Amino acid sequence: MTSLKTLTDLYRAMLRIRRAEERVAQIYPTDKIQSPIHLSIAQEAIAAGVSLALGPDDHLYGTYRGHGLYIARGGALGPLFAELYAKDNGCCRGKGGSMHMVSTDVGLMGCSAIVASNIPIATGAALASKMEGGKRVIAADFGDGAVDEGVFFESLNFAALKKLPILFVCENNNYAVNSPLSTRHLTTELFRFGEALGVPGERFDGDDVSVVYESVRKAAASARAGGGPRLLEYVTYRRHEHVGPGLDHQAPYRDREKLARAMKRDPLDVARAMVVERCGVTAAQLDEWEAETKRDIDAAVAFAEAGAPPRPEQLLDDVYTGASA
Amino acid sequence: MTSLKTLTDLYRAMLRIRRAEERVAQIYPTDKIQSPIHLSIAQEAIAAGVSLALGPDDHLYGTYRGHGLYIARGGALGPLFAELYAKDNGCCRGKGGSMHMVSTDVGLMGCSAIVASNIPIATGAALASKMEGGKRVIAADFGDGAVDEGVFFESLNFAALKKLPILFVCENNNYAVNSPLSTRHLTTELFRFGEALGVPGERFDGDDVSVVYESVRKAAASARAGGGPRLLEYVTYRRHEHVGPGLDHQAPYRDREKLARAMKRDPLDVARAMVVERCGVTAAQLDEWEAETKRDIDAAVAFAEAGAPPRPEQLLDDVYTGASA
Amino acid sequence: MTSRKITYCAAINEALTQAMERDPKVFVMGIGADDHKELFGSAKGLLQRFGPERIFDTPISESAMTGVAIGAALEGMKPVHVHIRADFLYLAMDQLFNMAAKWRYMFGGSRSVPLVVRAVIGRSWGQGAQHSQSPQSMFMHVPGLKVVMPTTPRDAKGLLLAAIADPDPVVVIEHRLLYDIVGEVPEEPFELPFGKAYVRREGKDVTIVANSYMVAESMKAAEFLSGHGVEAEVVDPVSLSPLDERTILESVRKTGRLLVVDTSWTACGASAEIAALVADKGFDSLKQGIVRLGQQPSPCPVAKPLEDAFYPSARKIARTVFEMLDRRVPEAEVPALTHKFRGPF
Amino acid sequence: MTSRKITYCAAINEALTQAMERDPKVFVMGIGADDHKELFGSAKGLLQRFGPERIFDTPISESAMTGVAIGAALEGMKPVHVHIRADFLYLAMDQLFNMAAKWRYMFGGSRSVPLVVRAVIGRSWGQGAQHSQSPQSMFMHVPGLKVVMPTTPRDAKGLLLAAIADPDPVVVIEHRLLYDIVGEVPEEPFELPFGKAYVRREGKDVTIVANSYMVAESMKAAEFLSGHGVEAEVVDPVSLSPLDERTILESVRKTGRLLVVDTSWTACGASAEIAALVADKGFDSLKQGIVRLGQQPSPCPVAKPLEDAFYPSARKIARTVFEMLDRRVPEAEVPALTHKFRGPF
């Protein structure tokens, strides 16, 4: 059972993601954010569960849908918004934009916009960890689209072979852009894709943050103890359009039934109900958290607005190490 | 049960491969064959079983270890030797060499020297077949090394998704160059690698030609009837060095036990015993087949020796269609 | 032939529609090919018209899907494999370079590979480092492939139809910022030849060889230059492999000066090849050194001021020409080309 | 520093040994890295000396293994990832171009990628189309990578040590036909700088810029030319990215003539870049057009007469120089360079 303190932390992380993403969507029409945004809305339970279940020295590698991980790990909100604004005070100094969240301080090593591309890199990070004793667990976070790529299987095979301390975390939101899983695979038990290669897998409810948290904790402990990799599939549903701030619930690719079910079971509501019921959190406390979150986001947006854009002379900085204007 | 006629055909195909490859190895030290040779010796049962179980209109795609398939399908021996000699009358007109056997007349569409590279191409051939009614079955023949490559999984996934008429034939000879399977995979049940993707697999004795033949026949019939792809793993053992004419039985990578077992059970001996015991083939008949095979090989070598090398002016022919000197 | 003005995107769509109508062996595949976004509109109506066997979505498996397209092509089909970003082609290089480009040759001419690969260059709105690349030079480097970069709607239709009709693998690199431009396009099916460059604007003072979206920037620069007494000739190779050497060399013979502008980086880029060509066969026409413009040597950044510094533009082209001619850059700056592109795809 | 003559292969081996001795973070990985063939001998003794954690075989998964090397590098290790044929790198382009080359930049400088990729060019004995490629130009095209092609045993050691010490991704392209050549190499560890070209032979009549095995062919040609009164200067860039522009330009300033010889195809090749460089910044030194030699525009064939026609050679280099100088090619033909390579690997 997840401790009460942890449950509230998880809820607060999720809340932070939700409100931040809502703010992003709200700002977006002003064109201040000129970057393709892939929101983590309705997938906060996975981001929060994974981020908090891992230790402070563990490392995560994510995708272009990376705001959630960044926030849940405790990445500073200011540099996030500043990066969306492409300012020099952004987490990538205005060079990466929305798709390339990074905050090595909190162990988010980088998010990549090429599907599955970070999976082998995370595997290499796990190799480095193992070479140094294996105490650091690595999480590769990716979508259900990533399991289409060969490099996913190659990585799982290598991780199994070398018994690497890595968790392969699949956020199965049923879609890759507008392609449902069923148009890309005959079979849909993604968690089984590593089985024959020696990577045990399991499928979990991705909308229940305590389930996510506990499953990651267990798998991480096992990996840290030398138990090797795990493939953890979290089932959720993408509520927003693939990219952009809006909803596209009328679009033909949508599975009406799954959508209706998802709309009825918001992971943030599920978490809120848990903290209220299990931890006895009061309405006043909830309001305070909302207010605090809002204050942080306001401050982050102000930070972004106040930031200067990078100067043209900075263009060639960091192409190579040490080269800067 | 394999018919007696078929059994003798299988044996004769295997014999032809063995004697041809022995001749290749014998010629090799003369430097007349300046091409990296990957012999099919001791893997003839798979080549013969697959080639004869498929119909005349079926298509095969192979690897640099492709002499066996070429011969078993009935490809003309002259152009094979001529290609090894890099002559203009070779099956690739001297441009491909040993690693790129081709004989579209007998359905061997091409052999590639990049590991696993022909697997998706064979899958595309199966897609083309399906678009035209699915009566043509495609076989992708590859080694145990190919299952390391991501494209193998991608191809299996697509074949399952589209229910393509394709057989994925894995010749598991325990080695990729000098790397045993166990240094490349934690698990070694290769036939299971497509299971979770919806490609049923099975493992067979790759040294018993009747087993190979029957299993391919069954799988091909199923594929032709719309039953979708199969992964067929044939277990054998590579007796020669990876590349070149010799043996390297003392090399440290060798599994002594497996080697000893393999040396005691030559697939050609197994097949010969079958035709003798089951079909009542006499010693005289066996000798006649040997003699006939030798005659054919002699003629093929003569064809190769007599062939002219391509002329320098032919260098740019066939880079593009219709472009020729 | 009757012709009317349509967009680049509509021209692609028309080419696909007509090719699929005429030849049942033509089919379209790619990630998202059959969804309601219809490949930015370029696949509009194809699903309804030709059904899911002839235009289909694929798993996100660029390498295998390229192999699948090659295999289907070998067996007589005519696949058009679409990538909404050219950056994703890096996953398919093995199949394209080791297989498609070499198949016919290494098997002594046994089979051709009538494959068409369409890939779109992204730009702006935060595409960033991984959604903005122009890999044409890599395809030009490897014999066995043809490479075209259609600039006008007419090119887009005529070259796509030519690519589909061609027996060999052709890589068609489109530019997202060109999708909405409008131009005259014949209604009937027609093919434009490979290896033919177009003089987009005549001039006597300097030759600007530019491709794809860089033609738009160059035309804008040329207009401005003209207002200051400099007549630039703009030559668009369109077909990069094979390359129309003659048209380029003839233009340089006339002007004596060459600026090459490519959508990608300069190092070993298409611009290097064109410069090297002229430095060899057109040397005697040259009055001065050949200048190249391309992306600055960094990954593509997101912030606008960096992006402006990163990409070649009408402004930079005009400045460069003034410098080449040793003329003072006039006070009135070249207006920046404004592209309306907004939003991620 | 004491130095002695050792082979190119031994020099690589010595660099690896010394790097692994000095820095426990250095490790070697690659297909067959730990087998008894020891990567053509270049990994000799490493397994015995450093154990299976620091030199290991990998599955045949070029793409993921490249990612693994990148990830390990990001986390502070110093991987050396070896490919026995450069052709296999086409499977790893996504990781190399989209990830390794861009990581540091697109994350605003957060982490460097101290990755070394070693890849070997194959040639002859029927390597054929898929085991003979030289993809250096593709790596030169993409900012964020460094690319070197060691020619001498000294380069092989000094540049590999420099590559391993470098914080950024470096692609080291070796040539199989150079493995047995012998040259002076210091015993102690030392690093050669990136971006420094070497004048392999001085001359006043023509500059031949050549790399890797093409240096051997060029030296042979230069010797022959010298016997006929033509003094060629042979410049070897060694480091292709960054490129030592100055040394090349200075040589051309002296000779006024340039022939560029590269191991790969000319179109958008390293030879195109060098020609374009000189056509821009060295134009005023040039007395005539720049000529390039490279592989003929076809996949690599197997038959010897075709192979001879396919590759640039001392003979072709000498002929080309005579033609450039408008001199009759002398009766006595340049003897062909004989390489002893025999057998597949």
Ligand SMILES: Cc1ncc(C[n+]2csc(CCOP(=O)(O)OP(=O)(O)O)c2C)c(N)n1
């Ligand atoms: C290699 C590659 N191919 C195609 C794309 C285009 N693309 C961007 S996101 C995406 C879908 C990925 O879906 P999934 O992995 O499920 O992640 P989600 O967006 O659902 O979080 C695709 C195909 C890409 N970025 N990279």
Ligand SMILES: Cc1ncc(C[n+]2csc(CCOP(=O)(O)OP(=O)(O)O)c2C)c(N)n1
């Ligand atoms: C993509 C690629 N990587 C590496 C190689 C080098 N190589 C040639 S054969 C081979 C082993 C393949 O083994 P397997 O598939 O089992 O076939 P076998 O030789 O046993 O028939 C390797 C690694 C290659 N040809 N292609």
Ligand SMILES: [Mg+2]
């Ligand atoms: Mg998804």
Ligand SMILES: [Mg+2]
């Ligand atoms: Mg094998």
